[in-house]
Amino acid sequence: MNEKTEELRDIFTDVTDGEETVTQSQENNRGSLERDERTDDERLESVVTQMRERYEFETELSDEQLVAVAKAFYEDESDEEIATDLGVDTEEIFEARMSLHLIGDDDADDVDLAAIRGREEDDETLAEEYDVSADDIGRYRRVAKAEDQSRTANDRYRDEFDSILADAELSAQMTSDVREDGLEDATEGMETDVDF
Secondary structure, eight states, X not given: OOHHHHHHHHXXXXXXXXXXXXXXOOOOOOSSSOOOOSOHHHHHHHHHHHHHHHSOOOOOOOHHHHHHHHHHHHTTOOXXXXXXXXXXXXXXXXXXXXXXXXXXXXXTTTSOHHHHHTOOSOHHHHHHHHTSOHHHHHHHHHHHHHHHHHHXXXXXXXXXXXXXXIHHHHHHHHHHHHHHHHHHHHHTTOOOXXXX
């Protein structure tokens, strides 16, 4: 070793409290997305629990039933179908969906929610104005309230449901497509018109 190298070695040894080598542990991370080791049901239950703690749920359904409602909603089942599956009233399913911020495209298709959102009139007055029933107005006001809650939370819970349930559906679809493509590739060029 030359004089400069020895000098640097001495400085290094002084700085590292006498250790002559330094090894830094490294993690072998692949990709940038973190993988959640919980099952989809566990992740869904966590979202439901967070929402139940933050909002005052007006549903008597259990967390397990609310998870079932969320799954069925993402499978495009109607409130009537979900109610039949769970053995509860259809209105209970509607209330559960609103509590979970799961608003369908047809939940308020007869009225402009922005127009009724801040109105002080009672349901009967608005029902007459919009030519719908008072029950419908009550329903639309509940949808508006759920939308407001969701927006206040920056659609966080809806995004989490999307992440868990839409990604699961996409993953299942991709797996199915890969299987079909693999089968297609494996049978390509095979003679299929065979007489026995």
